[in-house]
Structure formats: C-alpha cells, structure tokens
Amino acid sequence: MKLREIADQLGCRLAGNPDLEIAGVSGMEHAGPEHLTFLANPKYGPKVKHTRASAILAAEEIPGVEIAFLISSNPYLDFARALALFYQPPRPAAGVHPMASVAASAVLGENCSIAPFAVVGERVKLGRNAVLHPHVVIYEGAEIGDDFLAHSGATVREFCRIGSRVILQNGVVVGGDGYGFAKRADGSHFKIVQSGVTVIEDDVEIQSLTSVDRATVGETRIKRGAKIDSLVQVGHACVVGEDNIICAQTGLAGSTVLERNVLLAGQVGASGHLTVHEGATVYAQSGIGGDVVAGARISGSPAFGASEWLRAATAFQRLPEMLKTIRELKKKVDALEKR
Numbered sequence: 001m002k003l004r005e006i007a008d009q010l011g012c013r014l015a016g017n018p019d020l021e022i023a024g025v026s027g028m029e030h031a032g033p034e035h036l037t038f039l040a041n042p043k044y045g046p047k048v049k050h051t052r053a054s055a056i057l058a059a060e061e062i063p064g065v066e067i068a069f070l071i072s073s074n075p076y077l078d079f080a081r082a083l084a085l086f087y088q089p090p091r092p093a094a095g096v097h098p099m100a101s102v103a104a105s106a107v108l109g110e111n112c113s114i115a116p117f118a119v120v121g122e123r124v125k126l127g128r129n130a131v132l133h134p135h136v137v138i139y140e141g142a143e144i145g146d147d148f149l150a151h152s153g154a155t156v157r158e159f160c161r162i163g164s165r166v167i168l169q170n171g172v173v174v175g176g177d178g179y180g181f182a183k184r185a186d187g188s189h190f191k192i193v194q195s196g197v198t199v200i201e202d203d204v205e206i207q208s209l210t211s212v213d214r215a216t217v218g219e220t221r222i223k224r225g226a227k228i229d230s231l232v233q234v235g236h237a238c239v240v241g242e243d244n245i246i247c248a249q250t251g252l253a254g255s256t257v258l259e260r261n262v263l264l265a266g267q268v269g270a271s272g273h274l275t276v277h278e279g280a281t282v283y284a285q286s287g288i289g290g291d292v293v294a295g296a297r298i299s300g301s302p303a304f305g306a307s308e309w310l311r312a313a314t315a316f317q318r319l320p321e322m323l324k325t326i327r328e329l330k331k332k333v334d335a336l337e338k339r
Contacts, residue, residue: 007070095114107126109128116134119160127147154174157197163204197215199219200214219224222234244261245264258276269301275291281298
C-alpha cells in the first residue's frame, strides 16, 4: 500500500514521498525499510534517528530525521488504525458445522458461524454475524446481540444478556455463580442460589480467563465500552462503568460500583460495597477499602492519595536512617536536660 493511501485513510498530513510502498506496521526498534512505525511519547524521540522504517506516525516532524512523516493528532490511535489496514484476523465461513450442537429452539441471526463442538442451548437468541469458535458454550435462554465473537473455551451462562460487538477471549466465563454461602449453626455452609444474571452492554471486550459472576438477585452489569484484561474477577452485583479500563489480576468483591472512565491498574483489589467515582485512577497493587472520589489518583494498601503515597513510599526506605537520627537527637536532648 502506498503511503499516500494510508495517509488518506487515516486522515493524516503527509510530509515526504507519497509513493513509498508500505508492507506493514512495526515498532520503532524492529521496523525495516518496508514498514511504517510510530512515535506516541516524545521522550522516545531520540530513537527515531536510529529506526530503519521508511515512514513514521508522529505528532510533528522531527528536524534532521530523513524519513517520511504522517502527522497525527493522536499517533497511538492512528497506529492502531494503521495496523487494521494490514492485518485482519481470519473469519470462519458462515454456517453451522455438523459437529456443533444447536438446540432446535435457538434463534440464530443471519451470517453466523458456529464451529465444531460449540454448543448453543435451548431458547438462545444469537444476533447477526456471530462467530463461535470451537468449544464455546452458550447456556439456555441467553440473549446476544450482533457481531458477537467468542473464542474457544468461552462460556455464557443461562439467561445472561450480551449486547452487540462484544468480544470474549479464550476461557472467559460470563454469568458463573456468585460466591454466596450462608453459615449453618453447625458451621457448615449452605449455598445461596444465584438467581440473578450478568448483563454485558455493547462494545465490551473481556480478555482471557476472566470471570464475571451472576448476581444473587438482580444483575451484575458491565457497561458500554468497558475493556477488561485477563485474569480479572468481577464479583456478583458489581457494576463496571462506561469505558472503564481494568487491568490483569484485579478483583472486585461483590457490589463494587465503578463509574465511567475509571482505570484500575494490575492487581487492584476492591473490598466490595463501595463506589469508585468517575474518572478515578487506582494504581497497581492498591487495596480499595472505601469510596473513591471523582478524579482521584490513589495508591497503596490501604489506598490513599497517589502523590501522598509516593512521598510516604520514599520516606519508608529512609525509616532506619531517620530512626537512628531521632535516637541520636533524643540522647542529646536527654543529656542537655540532665545538666
């Protein structure tokens, strides 16, 4: 593809040879003469001089760099869009494979692709253009919108509801039982029936081996545009807000509410029955024990203000030295008092 064609499709301004042939997109350090690369963070600007790429996506031209530039207001986003010009994952042919199991009462939209060993249960409603890879299981009564994509091993449990353009990566479980037990007088545990459902709204992607539990009563809800990483646990009756980013190994205990545009970094834990308000950022390995105000940045366990936490973490390393200084000062004060 010629560079000018890429510029036109991305809506970028081109500075350089428009007839360059671009065969793909690559990172700056691995790009060759046939590649387009990108610069999203200005601190990596010096590396541009060493790239072998023929062209680069950047926010502005860099003096002294003799390659073509595609000038973009959001180089990282346009890098992602450029990738899609060169690579589209394979799509299986439409139709139901003879080795798939589809209940007679299931309703499939047009152009669905149901792979061997996939199972679609009774009274399932599946929208147009759905792709179920091998060993996907859709339980009874589930309702799923258009352009659904489920990779091998994904499971949607009974009566759950999923919107359009939802992607489930390998091993995702939507609507597994919430973790609910009542203790008997003798100390044993009685399982509480999980009668609620899980609802996944439009444009959500859930990465591998993540579990979104059904509610005891009512619903667990993942709202529009949320992106959930691998190995995340979303407990029963949680709400994950619009356009949330939840990174790997995060755990949300039951009835945690995340408002829109919340970011939880890796290994965050929420103790449940709390609200993280709009636009908050929670840094990695933080433990959330209570509500978080809108726009806050918090760290630590228990988590508190991120800038305060950074000062505390810096001081923590100096505690032995500070303790020694305090003891020496105390000795001097004691000596002065004895005079």
